[in-house]
Amino acid sequence: MGKSRAWIFGAIMLAMLLALGVSCAKKQVTMETQEMSAEEAAAQQRAEEEAARREAEEARQREQRAREERQRQEAARMSEEASRAAFEDEDIHFDFDKYVLTPQAMMILDEKAAYLREHSGVRVLVEGHCDERGSNEYNLALGDRRANSAKNYLVKSGVAESRITTISYGEEQPLCMQQSESCWSRNRRGHFGVR
Amino acid sequence: MSYCYSRNLRAYFLWLSVFLLVIFPATPAVSRIYIDINSPLQKKIPIAIPSFLNEGGYDANQSTGKNLAAVLKNALSFSGLFQGLDPAVFLQDPEKMGVKKEEIKFSEWRFLGADLLVRGSYQTQGEQLGLVIRLFDVIHQKLLLKRIYTSDLSAARHTILTFADEMMLHLTGELGIFHTQIAFVGNSTGKKEIYLADFDGSNIHQMTRDHDMNLSPAWSPDGKKISYVGYKRGNPDLYTMDLITKVGEAISMRPGLNIAPTYFPKGGKLAATLSFTGNPELYLLDARGEILKQLTINWSIDVSPSWSPDGQKLAYVSNRAGKPQIYVLDLTTKRSTRLTFEGDYNTSPAWSPRGDRILYSGLHDGRFDIFMITPDGRELRQLTGGEGNNENPCWSPDGRLILFQSDRRGTATLYVMQANGTDQRRLRLNLGGSQTEPDWSPRLTRATP
Numbered sequence: 001m002g003k004s005r006a007w008i009f010g011a012i013m014l015a016m017l018l019a020l021g022v023s024c025a026k027k028q029v030t031m032e033t034q035e036m037s038a039e040e041a042a043a044q045q046r047a048e049e050e051a052a053r054r055e056a057e058e059a060r061q062r063e064q065r066a067r068e069e070r071q072r073q074e075a076a077r078m079s080e081e082a083s084r085a086a087f088e089d090e091d092i093h094f095d096f097d098k099y100v101l102t103p104q105a106m107m108i109l110d111e112k113a114a115y116l117r118e119h120s121g122v123r124v125l126v127e128g129h130c131d132e133r134g135s136n137e138y139n140l141a142l143g144d145r146r147a148n149s150a151k152n153y154l155v156k157s158g159v160a161e162s163r164i165t166t167i168s169y170g171e172e173q174p175l176c177m178q179q180s181e182s183c184w185s186r187n188r189r190g191h192f193g194v195r
Numbered sequence: 196m197s198y199c200y201s202r203n204l205r206a207y208f209l210w211l212s213v214f215l216l217v218i219f220p221a222t223p224a225v226s227r228i229y230i231d232i233n234s235p236l237q238k239k240i241p242i243a244i245p246s247f248l249n250e251g252g253y254d255a256n257q258s259t260g261k262n263l264a265a266v267l268k269n270a271l272s273f274s275g276l277f278q279g280l281d282p283a284v285f286l287q288d289p290e291k292m293g294v295k296k297e298e299i300k301f302s303e304w305r306f307l308g309a310d311l312l313v314r315g316s317y318q319t320q321g322e323q324l325g326l327v328i329r330l331f332d333v334i335h336q337k338l339l340l341k342r343i344y345t346s347d348l349s350a351a352r353h354t355i356l357t358f359a360d361e362m363m364l365h366l367t368g369e370l371g372i373f374h375t376q377i378a379f380v381g382n383s384t385g386k387k388e389i390y391l392a393d394f395d396g397s398n399i400h401q402m403t404r405d406h407d408m409n410l411s412p413a414w415s416p417d418g419k420k421i422s423y424v425g426y427k428r429g430n431p432d433l434y435t436m437d438l439i440t441k442v443g444e445a446i447s448m449r450p451g452l453n454i455a456p457t458y459f460p461k462g463g464k465l466a467a468t469l470s471f472t473g474n475p476e477l478y479l480l481d482a483r484g485e486i487l488k489q490l491t492i493n494w495s496i497d498v499s500p501s502w503s504p505d506g507q508k509l510a511y512v513s514n515r516a517g518k519p520q521i522y523v524l525d526l527t528t529k530r531s532t533r534l535t536f537e538g539d540y541n542t543s544p545a546w547s548p549r550g551d552r553i554l555y556s557g558l559h560d561g562r563f564d565i566f567m568i569t570p571d572g573r574e575l576r577q578l579t580g581g582e583g584n585n586e587n588p589c590w591s592p593d594g595r596l597i598l599f600q601s602d603r604r605g606t607a608t609l610y611v612m613q614a615n616g617t618d619q620r621r622l623r624l625n626l627g628g629s630q631t632e633p634d635w636s637p638r639l640t641r642a643t644p
Contacts, residue, residue: 141475
């Protein structure tokens with residue numbers, strides 16, 4: 001019995017030692033593993049942060065580029081609209097009872113011709129108008145000649161005749177109703193509309 | 196033998212007429228010309244038109260007789276030849292006054308200054324109206340004209356105007372203008388549309404309803420159609436409207452201008468300005484708008500044609516000398532001669548129905564006024580002046596009155612004057628906005644639309 005007790009004791013001790021050794025070894029292994037993953041995590045985190053930063057930066061740049069592109073397009077559209085608006089808003093003017101083009105009218109028509117050359121799909125309606133003085137019928141004829149003066153100038157400037165239509169409104173559509181030269185001179189006009 | 200009813204000259208002409216009667220006791224049909232409208236001294240004839248006598252029938256508001264007399268007085272006054280006396284000064288109660296020559300107290304009418312007296316009586320039966328109207332020469336105490344009419348009560352105005360026309364025929368040798376209409380452009384709806392009204396501005400009808408611009412109405416010589424310029428298809432095109440159906444049909448839709456229509460005096464054809472070549476030229480078109488002939492060829496504006504009554508000549512506006520002036524084209528020789536040399540801006544010629552005068556509108560001291568000249572360029576006369584812009588003149592079919600537009604009281608509206616420029620008065624048009632570009636119809640036989 002003493003012998004077997006000693007064996008059992010020895011076995012237990014061995015087992016305990018073994019268990020201890022194993023547990024020690026295990027503990028060491030575990031600690032090593034924990035130490036590595038912390039480093040990795042930090043690196044990974046740095047990498048992730050770096051990537052996120054890069055991504056953010058790229059997104060920001062993309063956004064910036066998109067914004068710039070939008071602005072560019074907007075600006076282009078604005079300038080397109082502005083040039084179209086300028087084309088339609090700027091009338092040419094005539095002297096009383098005249099349909100010859102003034103030097104200023106020719107300068108404006110040069111701009112209109114340039115616009116029409118750049119926008120080959122655009123068709124234009126040229127309106128001839130007169131001031132209220134004189135007969136309605138004579139003014140219809142005068143407005144017709146005014147519209148044709150402008151049309152002929154555009155054709156000579158390289159705009160296809162088929163793109164230009166004319167109409168005379170004579171004295172029937174004044175912009176301004178007072179009986180004064182400043183008002184009459186505004187009414188004696190060629191107006192241009194994009195069709 | 197002509198009687199002139201000038202007050203100043205009455206005694207002289209009475210004496211002369213007695214003298215002529217002695218010399219030429221049997222004068223032909225012209226003897227009934229009481230009014231020589233060519234006399235420059237002619238004054239208005241004082242005429243008394245008492246309330247018509249009710250000789251039977253029910254008169255609901257007791258005003259029929261007064262209204263009938265008023266319609267006649269207004270029409271005769273409009274002609275410019277008569278001065279209707281104020282009924283307030285009449286010495287006799289119209290209800291107690293007879294209608295026959297022997298019942299008329301001529302001395303009393305003469306005392307009031309009347310040269311002529313119209314005495315009418317009426318009867319009504321249901322919706323029927325019977326009228327007996329007599330015209331007396333107060334001075335000679337003579338019955339000049341007696342007419343009997345029956346009509347619907349609703350057509351009373353028409354019947355009275357028929358008497359006025361017959362009275363004019365009797366006194367002047369020519370029918371009056373009491374069955375005529377005027378066409379004009381009005382913008383009371385906000386858009387320029389074509390309107391018709393009776394000669395005196397009453398009875399207004401809007402003819403176009405395009406909600407777009409319509410201009411330059413021109414009567415056909417038979418009074419059944421008007422041609423005009425319409426923008427409803429986005430271009431100044433020529434339209435002709437049948438006044439019964441009131442449908443406007445496009446007759447010329449060429450590119451550019453299709454404007455300023457004027458009918459050939461004998462009908463069927465019209466002159467107009469087209470600019471499909473790039474320059475406004477005059478053309479002769481048939482009623483469907485087909486080109487029969489090009490009338491002008493040059494690089495200036497040619498517009499606003501007006502035919503001589505015989506259709507041999509055409510007055511029109513051209514700026515071939517730099518400024519708009521009136522020219523006359525002889526259709527036989529095909530030659531144009533310049534008519535106007537006074538002023539820098541003369542437009543809107545209107546050849547008189549008698550052929551002896553051309554009206555036009557000219558810029559003078561910064562304003563437009565109506566001028567009159569003979570077709571060979573003599574006897575230039577200014578008819579309006581000092582009151583706004585006066586433009587677009589046209590003649591009554593008898594050549595006695597001139598209708599035109601004036602902005603003398605602000606917005607342009609229509610005025611009438613005698614052919615010598617006197618008696619300018621605003622046409623009574625019950626319409627807002629402006630009224631422009633009038634054209635007077637020929638005498639009409641049909642009822643108003």
